[in-house]
Amino acid sequence: MSLDQLLLALLVIWVSARAFGEIAERMNQPAVLGELVAGVVVGTGFLGWIDPHDEVLHLLAEMGVLILLFEIGLEMRLPDLLRVGGAATLVALTGVVLPVAAGYALATAWGATPVAAVFLGATLAATSVGVTARVLRDLGRLASTEARVILGAAVIDDVLGLVLLTLVTRVLAGEPLSALVALRIVTIAVAFLVAALLIGRRLAPPALRLAARLHGRGGLIAAAAVTVCAFAFVAGQAGSAAILGAFAAGLVFAETDRRADIERDVRPIAYLFVPIFFVVVGAQVDLRAFNPLAPGGWRLLGGVLAVLAVAIATKWAAGLAPFWLHGIRRNVVGVGMVPRGEVGLIFAQVGRSTGLLDARQFSALVLIVMGTTFVAPLLLRRLLPPDRDALARPDDTPRTGPVERLVAGTS
Amino acid sequence: MSLDQLLLALLVIWVSARAFGEIAERMNQPAVLGELVAGVVVGTGFLGWIDPHDEVLHLLAEMGVLILLFEIGLEMRLPDLLRVGGAATLVALTGVVLPVAAGYALATAWGATPVAAVFLGATLAATSVGVTARVLRDLGRLASTEARVILGAAVIDDVLGLVLLTLVTRVLAGEPLSALVALRIVTIAVAFLVAALLIGRRLAPPALRLAARLHGRGGLIAAAAVTVCAFAFVAGQAGSAAILGAFAAGLVFAETDRRADIERDVRPIAYLFVPIFFVVVGAQVDLRAFNPLAPGGWRLLGGVLAVLAVAIATKWAAGLAPFWLHGIRRNVVGVGMVPRGEVGLIFAQVGRSTGLLDARQFSALVLIVMGTTFVAPLLLRRLLPPDRDALARPDDTPRTGPVERLVAGTS
Numbered sequence: 001m002s003l004d005q006l007l008l009a010l011l012v013i014w015v016s017a018r019a020f021g022e023i024a025e026r027m028n029q030p031a032v033l034g035e036l037v038a039g040v041v042v043g044t045g046f047l048g049w050i051d052p053h054d055e056v057l058h059l060l061a062e063m064g065v066l067i068l069l070f071e072i073g074l075e076m077r078l079p080d081l082l083r084v085g086g087a088a089t090l091v092a093l094t095g096v097v098l099p100v101a102a103g104y105a106l107a108t109a110w111g112a113t114p115v116a117a118v119f120l121g122a123t124l125a126a127t128s129v130g131v132t133a134r135v136l137r138d139l140g141r142l143a144s145t146e147a148r149v150i151l152g153a154a155v156i157d158d159v160l161g162l163v164l165l166t167l168v169t170r171v172l173a174g175e176p177l178s179a180l181v182a183l184r185i186v187t188i189a190v191a192f193l194v195a196a197l198l199i200g201r202r203l204a205p206p207a208l209r210l211a212a213r214l215h216g217r218g219g220l221i222a223a224a225a226v227t228v229c230a231f232a233f234v235a236g237q238a239g240s241a242a243i244l245g246a247f248a249a250g251l252v253f254a255e256t257d258r259r260a261d262i263e264r265d266v267r268p269i270a271y272l273f274v275p276i277f278f279v280v281v282g283a284q285v286d287l288r289a290f291n292p293l294a295p296g297g298w299r300l301l302g303g304v305l306a307v308l309a310v311a312i313a314t315k316w317a318a319g320l321a322p323f324w325l326h327g328i329r330r331n332v333v334g335v336g337m338v339p340r341g342e343v344g345l346i347f348a349q350v351g352r353s354t355g356l357l358d359a360r361q362f363s364a365l366v367l368i369v370m371g372t373t374f375v376a377p378l379l380l381r382r383l384l385p386p387d388r389d390a391l392a393r394p395d396d397t398p399r400t401g402p403v404e405r406l407v408a409g410t411s
Numbered sequence: 412m413s414l415d416q417l418l419l420a421l422l423v424i425w426v427s428a429r430a431f432g433e434i435a436e437r438m439n440q441p442a443v444l445g446e447l448v449a450g451v452v453v454g455t456g457f458l459g460w461i462d463p464h465d466e467v468l469h470l471l472a473e474m475g476v477l478i479l480l481f482e483i484g485l486e487m488r489l490p491d492l493l494r495v496g497g498a499a500t501l502v503a504l505t506g507v508v509l510p511v512a513a514g515y516a517l518a519t520a521w522g523a524t525p526v527a528a529v530f531l532g533a534t535l536a537a538t539s540v541g542v543t544a545r546v547l548r549d550l551g552r553l554a555s556t557e558a559r560v561i562l563g564a565a566v567i568d569d570v571l572g573l574v575l576l577t578l579v580t581r582v583l584a585g586e587p588l589s590a591l592v593a594l595r596i597v598t599i600a601v602a603f604l605v606a607a608l609l610i611g612r613r614l615a616p617p618a619l620r621l622a623a624r625l626h627g628r629g630g631l632i633a634a635a636a637v638t639v640c641a642f643a644f645v646a647g648q649a650g651s652a653a654i655l656g657a658f659a660a661g662l663v664f665a666e667t668d669r670r671a672d673i674e675r676d677v678r679p680i681a682y683l684f685v686p687i688f689f690v691v692v693g694a695q696v697d698l699r700a701f702n703p704l705a706p707g708g709w710r711l712l713g714g715v716l717a718v719l720a721v722a723i724a725t726k727w728a729a730g731l732a733p734f735w736l737h738g739i740r741r742n743v744v745g746v747g748m749v750p751r752g753e754v755g756l757i758f759a760q761v762g763r764s765t766g767l768l769d770a771r772q773f774s775a776l777v778l779i780v781m782g783t784t785f786v787a788p789l790l791l792r793r794l795l796p797p798d799r800d801a802l803a804r805p806d807d808t809p810r811t812g813p814v815e816r817l818v819a820g821t822s
Binding site for chain 1: 412414415421422426432433436437442466467470473474625626627628629632633636637640643644647653676677678680681683
């Protein structure tokens with residue numbers, strides 16, 4: 001790839017992501033949905049302007065995911081996470097077990113191999129923090145009990161999703177799928193997270209003090225970048241997922257007193273790199289596979305709708321799980337858990353690049369993720385009327401609670 | 412290149428650039444010198460930890476140069492540039508003509524082809540704004556007449572250098588070197604600059620207003636990134652250099668009321684990308700070529716020293732050119748013009764990647780650029796005592812003049 005080709009590809013990616021992201025936002029949909037559509041339009045199946053299989057674009061997209069996971073980690077606070085109530089934990093666990101089980105059953109019934117079946121189930125597991133939080137903020141409902149349960153559960157979900165991804169990746173790399181292997185991999189992921197957090201918590205403050213004492217400028221962002229690369233590399237070498245490392249790096253810096261400064265520096269980098277990932281993922285979707293007139297087209301389309309229904313129903317059911325909670329709309333919690341986002345797309349991406357999914361199956365999975373993201377805001381708006389009082393408050397009211405912090409960095 | 416390899420390469424680049432940059436700054440040398448040394452150490456000739464010829468690293472380095480040139484353009488203001496006195500213009504022109512002529516003569520005397528001879532001369536032409544400005548600031552001498560002449564001339568120099576680079580690149584691409592071709596290419600470069608500035612000045616304010624009205628966030632940095640890519644691509648297609656496009660994009664945004672915001676957003680990106688370029692350039696230097704005991708080693712070392720002497724003497728002489736100026740230290744102006752920096756290294760890079768320079772000649776040119784950057788601060792400190800009064804002023808005094816603005820963004 002020459003510099004000219006890279007410049008053109010970046011132009012196409014950034015302009016289309018902005019344009020479709022803006023259209024999505026004006027239609028009260030999350031921008032990420034627009035970026036995926038942008039990818040579908042400029043990618044393989046339609047205009048063919050960018051080649052999503054190019055090595056350089058792929059690496060830039062992977063850097064985009066690492067930056068996104070670092071940002072998400074940076075938005076979270078371990079103490080708040082640990083303080084999240086039993087309701088959020090139960091919703092999260094139910095919201096992982098049900099989709100994985102249902103997806104596994106469905107795929108096995110269709111004759112998929114066990115690995116592929118686990119993979120499908122895992123893709124349906126991870127809730128997107130960004131989409132739900134964004135919709136709740138737009139409705140002025142961020143301070144509600146429903147919102148706190150949803151966001152707490154979504155956070156736990158994301159971590160479980162990353163562990164699942166590691167598990168599936170290792171199995172794809174050739175390890176047999178057995179309870180022992182699963183246990184070992186979950187142990188490695190959890191041990192890596194705990195070790196990274198314990199070591200990181202000790203090393204981050206002196207490292208940041210050192211960065212502040214450097215004569216050279218930009219020490220803060222350099223320290224963050226080096227930590228992300230180091231953690232991501234070590235996570236990969238330890239047999240876990242690189243994104244888990246980036247997430248851990250974010251958690252570590254979230255507890256330092258420079259968190260706000262790091263967030264400010266990372267944001268413009270994320271604005272440029274994160275959309276590359278979503279456009280590249282969308283660009284691999286080939287809508288021609290879903291032509292109902294083509295042989296097998298109807299069957300594939302029917303499969304997509306069936307899995308989409310399972311994806312919605314299982315998360316909805318998870319919302320009903322904390323039966324002891326009265327006075328909250330448990331329907332709202334369930335619908336709030338429906339949107340799958342970044343982690344689900346990362347799953348699909350891994351499945352495609354390891355060859356487990358063919359082009360059709362990959363396109364179907366991305367469409368399912370897009371479908372959940374599309375449906376949830378519509379349902380949420382029906383179930384939960386906007387809070388006019390909260391919306392009338394000026395936008396610059398300081399937001400300092402954990403939920404507000406969760407939302408502040410989602411794009 | 413896998414993600415793991417990229418993460419490792421970035422780790423090596425960022426950690427070594429920071430470490431050697433810090434050492435350089437503590438030795439009162441510019442950080443860029445440290446980053447080049449970092450490249451020499453981790454690169455081909457020494458540790459061999461990074462492969463500077465890798466396609467992905469090369470593209471990242473080229474993105475780094477584009478960002479650097481955009482930043483430099485952003486720091487400049489056209490009205491100030493146009494107001495720069497005759498002295499600066501004369502110093503700049505003399506400072507381009509003398510090194511090109513001397514370099515050409517020297518290379519031809521050694522039996523080089525005309526193209527290679529022009530190339531050597533052109534590499535010696537471009538003064539580095541960043542290094543000199545940095546040293547003058549460290550001496551508290553930014554407000555002196557000498558400083559204003561030096562910085563004004565360095566700016567004109569950089570533009571002339573970019574035009575020269577375009578000329579040389581076209582000749583390398585196969586066009587015969589003739590006065591007519593030279594005239595055409597200079598005309599294209601100037602026409603591109605003028606057209607980009609005229610069109611950009613009209614389009615930038617409405618484009619920025621549009622970006623501010625977007626619902627999506629990060630519209631400002633996206634607008635800047637898209638403009639840089641578009642200008643760089645068009646400049647390349649028009650037969651000029653991509654970096655001229657990035658520079659023009661910076662000049663355009665420098666005149667808008669969002670300049671400070673764009674600078675703030677670009678800075679963290681520049682902190683990460685710009686050092687990649689200098690480390691990759693340094694990594695291609697193979698010091699083993701200068702082993703005095705090897706056959707031809709003495710000759711090469713002698714050649715380096717001879718060209719270095721010419722590089723210093725010609726710029727020094729240029730400083731003496733504005734003979735009508737009394738009461739200023741013209742020696743200081745000359746020495747201040749000595750350091751070659753970014754543009755000189757871009758020349759060397761182009762010469763290497765087009766195959767005009769072999770590995771030895773490339774290493775020699777980088778060493779010469781490094782030599783000028785190393786010598787100038789030492790000489791300047793001898794000729795110009797520090798201004799204790801200016802240095803005693805608190806560092807947060809607002810600096811709003813053009814010279815101070817020039818310095819604020821150099822790293």
